[in-house]
Amino acid sequence: FIHTFLERDIPQLGIQIPSQTLHRFWKMLAHYHAQVWNGSELARSFGISQTSVRRYLDILTDTLVIKQLQPWHENLSKRQVKAPKIYLDDAGLLHNLLGIETLQNLTMHPKVGASWEGFIIQIIIRQLNARPEQCYFWASYSGAEIDLLIVRGQEKWAFEIKRTTTPKTTKSMHESIQSLGLDRLYLIHAGEKDFMLAENIQALSLSGFFKHFLNFQPSP
Secondary structure, rough: HHHHHHHHHHHHOOOEEEHHHHHHHHHHHHHOEEOOHHHHHHHHHOOOHHHHHHHHHHHHHOOOOOEEEEOOOOOOOOOOOOOOOOEEEOOHHHHHHOOOOOOHHOOOOHHHHHHHHHHHHHHOOOHOOOOOEEEEEEEEOOOOEEEEEEEEEEEEEEEEOOOOOOOOOHHHHHHHHHHOOOEEEEEOOOOOOOOOOOOOEEEEEEHHHHHHHEEEOOOO
């Protein structure tokens, strides 16, 4: 798929960038999966201008192999992150570009948590029928962060994603709830049980998430 995409599909769209260049950039992006975009760092690593790396990013985004999760902003006194987070849109492609061939390789790889995060974000977005313009992340420079924030009008669904079987509340969660005025934060974890971590923080397994949002109907 990668070979066909780069050597046939991309040129057919009229994009004149050598396939080896885009392949190298795509592999480099795999190491930034689930991280905030840093164009200057990537430009230095790649040896080209920030304008060029931004163009490459937008090409891969427009061709649906990269997702840019945009930052959500509130009218707050604290400084908030304004750059998007980068995700490869398919876990199989991510693992291939990272050279991960087996489940054992994945569990020992430093990007295993990021892989889990991107995979769960895709599931949540699809289950809640969220459009791209409704999906965000939120982060402040004080360390508070929400992995996925789905916004429909005045309604917000906030999700934190942790690859752990023993989820716990954090200062970041409580700060995020207070800053964004959230009624509930859902923590999706890798365990099997569903339980309340705090009055407004609910821990859900993946199967628990599907049960909880089984008959979810978004407001018109």
